[in-house]
Amino acid sequence: MPGNAKFSGMQPLKAHLTDGQVVLDEPTDLPNGTELYVVAAEELGELVLLKDDGLDDDERKRLHASIRRGIDDGRAGRVTDFDDFLSELEASREGRANG
Numbered sequence: 001m002p003g004n005a006k007f008s009g010m011q012p013l014k015a016h017l018t019d020g021q022v023v024l025d026e027p028t029d030l031p032n033g034t035e036l037y038v039v040a041a042e043e044l045g046e047l048v049l050l051k052d053d054g055l056d057d058d059e060r061k062r063l064h065a066s067i068r069r070g071i072d073d074g075r076a077g078r079v080t081d082f083d084d085f086l087s088e089l090e091a092s093r094e095g096r097a098n099g
Contacts, residue, residue, distance in 0.1 A: 014025045015038070022038055030036075055063065073079065 013028060013036070015022050016025065017023070053060070
């Protein structure tokens with residue numbers, strides 16, 4: 001399995017260096033011997049998924065739950081045309097400004 005393993009949908013592993021050794025910040029269920037490639041976050045350029053997003057764990061969980069709800073809404077046909085949404089938003093703001 002090592003070297004040939006495919007992990008569909010695998011999330012990046014966050015780690016840090018301690019005395020020259022890479023130490024994972026969270027446990028993983030990857031099997032012993034799994035080959036990993038390590039790249040310093042600063043070297044990733046615009047790859048936002050591996051950079052610190054500024055969210056704490058609770059905020060990130062809420063964000064992911066919100067994204068999942070949005071995907072579910074889209075799949076269920078609960079959608080709004082973007083131009084209609086912008087028009088409603090603008091009308092709402094104008095109403096508050098004039099109210």
